[in-house]
Amino acid sequence: MRAAFYERTGPAGDVLKFGDLTDPAPGPGEVLVAVRASGINPADVKRRAGWRGMGMDHPLIIPHTDGAGEIIAVGPGVDAGRIGERVWLWNAQGGYRQKGRAYGTAAELIAIDARQAVRLNDHLTFAEGACLGVPAMTAHRAVFADGSVAGKTVLVSGAAGAVGHFAVQMAALDGARVIGTVSSDASARHATDAGAEITINRKAEDVAARILDLTDGAGVDRIIEVDFAANAALAAAVLKPNGTIAAYSSSSNPEPVLSYYAFASIGANLRFIQGFAIPEDAHRAGEARIDALAGSGRLQVAIGATFSLADIALAHERVEAGGLGNVVVFPGDPA
Template sequence: MKALVTKRFGNPPVMAVEDRAKPAFKDGFTLVRMHAATINQLSNTIRKGEIGDPKAPLVLGNEGSGVVEESTNFNPGTRVAIYGSNELGITKDGVFQEWVLVEDNRLLELPETLNWEEGAALTVNYLTAYLALTRTAKLKKDQTVLISGASGSVGHALVQVSKALGGRPIGVVSSSDKARRVKDAGAPWVVDLSSQDLAEAVLELTDGQGADVALDPVGGPMLAQLLRSVGRRCRVVSIGFTGGKSPPVDVVDLIVYEKALAGYSLHAEPEENVSRALGEIAMFAAKGLLRPAIDSSYAIDDFELGYSRLGSRKAAGSIILRL
């Protein structure tokens, strides 16, 4: 079978498509014939050697979609989405290959409403959104949710999940073109930073109260802007750092208004939380409330084009590797 193997970690990394043996089935696991996987920031950070201590050679890829070939829990032919947890594509070979062996509890049956590419982007981003909103942000019905990077794949998931949970999302984007896409995706309000001041716009949208909670997949200076835009005793949850790892925070604002800053990591979640959340995501998707945005897709031999698109920061949605 074809497998995309990272042979050396660093900047630049060395990756190549190789021929490998097909994994052998074993109890407690499901053998999946892969159709699609996501090229995301996690795999990009790992391949550059910027996180953890990965050992080469390693097949990256932490989420994807495919069809069950052999399993004790799923009928052959079942369409599934895969969540690799903190192992697949991190410490063990992941989903950038034609067949993969996945633990049964890391699969969800893919609703017929979603195609392979959408299914490939259904687990990591939506699990992050659901659990960050429910466990860390403690979102309540009718609360306003400020979401940075709302045109990106994580931001898109946050918009849809917050709506499914009864929240009122305010998407934050950097251009009018992105603002249009976020509105089309279902956000009732969008702030365009190319023409608006974030704090002023949020105060106007919330009758001077500020947002109830903010979720930040971007990081860097954006986190500080979000912190200024939430109300008294409200919370900002940091879940990404594509815009930088060292945000300038106004400590006076933090103290005087008793605001809270929290971090969220999906890979720190207990398995029982993830299993429960996968069920909720499958239910929301089956009802048509969740649909990942796909920016572009690439054949396995063109993987570097996918990573170039990711690095351009122009992508509006997930970048897919076709398997």
């Protein structure tokens, strides 16, 4: 099979290779998937770059956690009736603080646990399915881990980002009033199209003052937070008493220092969200909601750029450079 891989961590252009590797075979409880599209997440890029000292858990690594394709064979213990099923894949490389799998979705084939191959709704393309594993599931966990948001005011930080874009949709469709922070006019339009009632340009406005004005001083019930370190003070200023902050990243400072009493004085709940560590029941609930939204035509999957698998380094560099929408690579013809 053709695959992208690396044998040491470092800059994309220096370490990523493209070539032929041995075809995998499905083991017990596994399915063999012909990968039609492979999604790239910031975690994939960080892993390849050696972020915060991440090393090589295996001599050779095929990157990427998310993907979509067709089941073409099954291992012992798996229903042969699944052959031919369109699926989306999640957690193909394992999470942090674990060795994980050597072979991700940046290849023509992948053998993976059958539970991690979820039926892809017919309304979604393979490219769209390749964007569900981390972004959509992280968004679902962040929005719904503490119950429905119907009738609540939800602040989505980074509302135009991959996770934020899904979080805006899910919260709005559940009946929440969604306020989103953005960094440009284009980002504002992107978030508004997803269902944000109001967007606030964090570079041009006093975000805390605007939120308190919009909520008559009451603040927001929940915050979906993309960078806890950067926005901790804002969160403490605009969160309602006993409100919840669901933080899924803190890239600007992985070791943030917070003002304890600023949060304790309002009884704030701080929830850490890790897309690689979602409980099984919550994962199944997320899969079901994603399927229902897709089936009703209400799920927007933003794809910002696509590349062939041979251009894997350019694709990783696009993720590192930023930009609206998810980045997808195609092992074969675009799907």
